[in-house]
Amino acid sequence: MKTQQLLIIISTLFILNGCSKDYSPSKKATGESMYQTACVQCHKKDEKGMIFTFDSEKANVGYISERVKTGSLMMPKFPNINDEQLSQLSDYVLKNSAVK
Numbered sequence: 001m002k003t004q005q006l007l008i009i010i011s012t013l014f015i016l017n018g019c020s021k022d023y024s025p026s027k028k029a030t031g032e033s034m035y036q037t038a039c040v041q042c043h044k045k046d047e048k049g050m051i052f053t054f055d056s057e058k059a060n061v062g063y064i065s066e067r068v069k070t071g072s073l074m075m076p077k078f079p080n081i082n083d084e085q086l087s088q089l090s091d092y093v094l095k096n097s098a099v100k
């Protein structure tokens, strides 16, 4: 393999790895503070104070937690938010979101 190809592969790995955030909430973090620290830069509230407008089948803590755990192509995953904090965060997001 040429050095150039190797360099391309290595830099691609770095870029992909950048999609996983190492945000670790402090023990005192609340749903709101986690949202403000880790989510608001991509998910701002609208003029009515709503973060998302969910389809009804997605308007639950389970769906939101899953999204935060697994991330996506466009969204980083947050493996360091523990289950208890994840449910607080998801609860906060749900309470501040509309349902279609």
Ligand code: HEC
Pocket: 034, 035, 038, 039, 040, 041, 042, 043, 052, 053, 054, 055, 058, 063, 064, 067, 068, 072, 073, 074, 075, 076, 078, 089, 093
């Ligand atoms: C770097 C930007 C970014 C950050 C930071 C981010 N997200 Fe996302 N998120 C996205 C994008 C882009 C989408 C929509 C596209 C997709 O599903 O991949 C999304 C989708 C979602 C969805 C699914 C919405 C729906 O209607 O199905 C939820 C829930 C969500 N994010 C929650 C969160 C939470 C909670 C946090 C903070 C822990 C967070 N996101 C942090 C970019 C981000």
